[in-house]
Amino acid sequence: xxxxxxxxxxxxxxxxxxxxxxxxxxxxxxxxxxxxxxxxxxxxxxxxxxxxxxxxxxxxxxxxxxxxxxxxxxxxxxxxxxxxxxxxxxxxxxxxxxxxxxxxxxxxxxxx
Amino acid sequence: xxxxxxxxxxxxxxxxxxxxxxxxxxxxxxxxxxxxxxxxxxxxxxxxxxxxxxxxxxxxxxxxxxxxxxxxxxxxxxxxxxxxxxxxxxxxxxxxxxxxxxxxxxxxxxxx
Numbered sequence: 001x002x003x004x005x006x007x008x009x010x011x012x013x014x015x016x017x018x019x020x021x022x023x024x025x026x027x028x029x030x031x032x033x034x035x036x037x038x039x040x041x042x043x044x045x046x047x048x049x050x051x052x053x054x055x056x057x058x059x060x061x062x063x064x065x066x067x068x069x070x071x072x073x074x075x076x077x078x079x080x081x082x083x084x085x086x087x088x089x090x091x092x093x094x095x096x097x098x099x100x101x102x103x104x105x106x107x108x109x110x111x112x
Numbered sequence: 113x114x115x116x117x118x119x120x121x122x123x124x125x126x127x128x129x130x131x132x133x134x135x136x137x138x139x140x141x142x143x144x145x146x147x148x149x150x151x152x153x154x155x156x157x158x159x160x161x162x163x164x165x166x167x168x169x170x171x172x173x174x175x176x177x178x179x180x181x182x183x184x185x186x187x188x189x190x191x192x193x194x195x196x197x198x199x200x201x202x203x204x205x206x207x208x209x210x211x212x213x214x215x216x217x218x219x220x221x222x223x224x
Contacts, residue, residue: 100158
């Protein structure tokens with residue numbers, strides 16, 4: 001069954017560490033997204049990509065960066081984590097024109 | 113800009129109770145409307161959608177009708193089950209874009 005995978009599911013790290021959240025999808029989708037979900041559950045789009053070598057910033061400003069070197073892979077990196085980065089990060093993908101997002105299970109990051 | 117306003121919770125119901133979650137939107141033109149559900153510890157998954165006025169989306173006993181005259185897409189279920197306990201998000205997308213705008217989410221707990 002095609003799916004979208006995020007690792008790690010849970011991560012606790014200290015301030016100043018560099019972290020990468022992995023996201024991979026097996027559906028061949030061109031479009032991929034990262035959403036940040038705050039403790040109040042609200043979702044904010046922080047990055048998206050419409051294909052290989054295409055990345056754009058979303059509606060919410062984020063200190064994280066993303067890359068899209070392969071269609072199936074869309075990692076998110078924080079160079080120097082801070083407590084304000086504590087959140088759940090949700091990756092999603094969609095087929096061109098499909099208008100429906102498939103979400104991963106999320107990566108819950110805690111920065112001490 | 114586009115926005116979604118949905119009923120905020122949390123809401124607690126007894127099993128077999130009737131559920132309504134209100135959702136209204138602001139958008140130009142004719143957006144597509146969605147309800148996503150997030151079960152505990154999981155990512156979001158599409159519950160139902162409607163792409164034009166008067167369309168009714170339905171799935172798993174849930175229904176929502178796209179009402180352009182009231183800019184609404186209220187979610188209803190006649191008899192909730194314990195397994196319906198989750199967070200429910202109303203969302204819209206516009207112009208064929210897969211960039212979704214989400215409401216703030218509503219947490220539903222159903223007790224036996």
